[in-house]
Amino acid sequence: MSALDHNQAPKTRPMSGKRTALVASLDIGTSKIACMIARLTPCPPSEALGGRSHAVELIGYSQIQSRGVKAGAVVDLAECEQAVRQAVAAAEDMAKVRVESVLLSVSAGRLQGQLIEAAADIKGGAVTSADVSRVTSAGMHHATGEGRTVLHALPISYSLDGVKGVRDAKGMVARQFGVDMNVVTADTTVVKNLMLVVERCHLNVEAMAASPYVAGLSVLTDDEADLGAAVVEMGAGTTTIATYSGGRFMHASGFALGGQHITMDLARGLSACIADAERIKTLYGTVLTGGSDAHELMSVPSAGDDELDVPQVVSHATIANIVRPRAEEIFEMVRDRLADSPFAAEPKARVVLSGGASQLTGILELATRILNRPVRT
Structure with missing residues (x-):
């Protein structure tokens, strides 16, 4: 395994504006592992995104269920290695190329x-x-x-x-x-073990990037980055934050709380298996309760192995009452971290939500109320 250079993660080397290149990116998350392969082609500045010298053509991608990862950190080396091999191989097959190195995003390790x-x-x-x-x-x-x-x-x-x-x-x-x-x-330790998993797959880690920084580059408009904005990446096992001002990446932080904790709350609260709880969260997860929610009922299979167990009937209001406290806890922690960052000096700057957990019904209204800022997804 390659050692970290003076406690610094690998950095990308400058690339010639006249050179075509292949690049592969890898995201090892708590719920999914994603790999994307792209071809970078030099192009005039007017045809590329601001600040970029190349056009990007996506030629291969894959997304599989994660294994051996908890809160964005490796907890089972062999399981995680097999999952990474599967994700990279699927992307390579689609792109009809073989990659030797990857850009690796990092969401764990108390950013x-x-x-x-x-x-x-x-x-x-x-x-x-x-x-x-x-x-x-x-x-x-x-x-x-x-x-x-x-x-x-x-x-x-x-x-x-x-x-x-x-x-x-x-x-x-x-x-x-x-x-x-x-x-x-x-x-x-988190960084080294992520690198170790990739290198056991006979791949080099070309560079590492904090996932909230990557999210900011992906989802913020130029005006938002210039005027000031925060990106809250709501993953399964972690929530990470990046703040921007004057077009610059100003601050990052994160904590080990995310959408998977909502799933576990539903599994416990409804006495359901985790797979059923995840499906209920995806299809019916909400932080809002209305007048008719108490009368809208659904059947939830029992978590036991006995096929004779009678499914329980729960209301949408019951689901919301389980989901909302955990979502409130996440946004209260986001609020506290924003208050301790340079973002506190910009009280009207926008917050942009991304990640799977940001798709819960009513999440915009809840985030706007707790953060006391304009919010979009």
């Missing part, structure tokens, strides 16, 4: 973003790429605690002789150069 300021004297007068790397590395080292691995060290802005707000300092002249950056870290 945490930290705003770091670092500065250094400039020897040559003008800021160079080497100066940027030197100051960024110094700040990153300061932010890395015991047992933590750096996933991202992304500059937010630069300063020249104490004057802040510089967007690109390369080539500019100053005596002292500084950088404000968002350093995102995760538990080293």
Whole structure:
């Protein structure tokens, strides 16, 4: 297994704007493992998304039920390895290619973003790429605690002789150069075991990325990222948060609570098996109760093995009364983490929900009430 480089996860190498390439991404989640393979083709800036130099053609993908994973972390190496092999093979068969390396997303390991300021004297007068790397590395080292691995060290802005707000300092002249950056870290053990699973499948981990950062790149509009927004990725075993402002990724955090906890609450509350509870959540899960809900009834099979067990009859209101407290707990934890982030300074900025658990009926109204912000999915 390849070692982490000074407690830093692998990073993507710069790619030539004139080169065509294949890229594979892998998401090892609590409920599903997904693999996507795409072909990147150089194209004029007007034909690509903002800030991108290539067009993306999806040529293969797969999604299978996850095994050996709990709260986004590996708990059974052999089971998880087999599931990853199956997901990657299915995507390869569809794309008719074989991949050697993957981009791996990380949602577990108590993701945490930290705003770091670092500065250094400039020897040559003008800021160079080497100066940027030197100051960024110094700040990153300061932010890395015991047992933590750096996933991202992304500059937010630069300063020249104490004057802040510089967007690109390369080539500019100053005596002292500084950088404000968002350093995102995760538990080293979680990161290493995710890498180990992939490498046991004879694949290299080309780079790792925090899943809320990826979600932000996927679902935010340019205006939302510029004006300020938070992405709340509601997964099965984890809920992760990324905040953006001025078009920059400002903060990340996460906790091990998600849609699977709602499923388990339903299984216990209805005395149903987990598969039936998941189906009930998917089809009838709601956090709203109305006048007719008490009279809308459904049959729930018993969790026992005895075929003679009589199914119980429950109302939609009963389901909502089980789902709502856990959903409220999740959004209360989101609210507390947003209050401890730079996002607290933007009280009217929007929250965008993504992930499977965000599909529950009434979740927008509940999130808007608890977070006291405009919310969309």
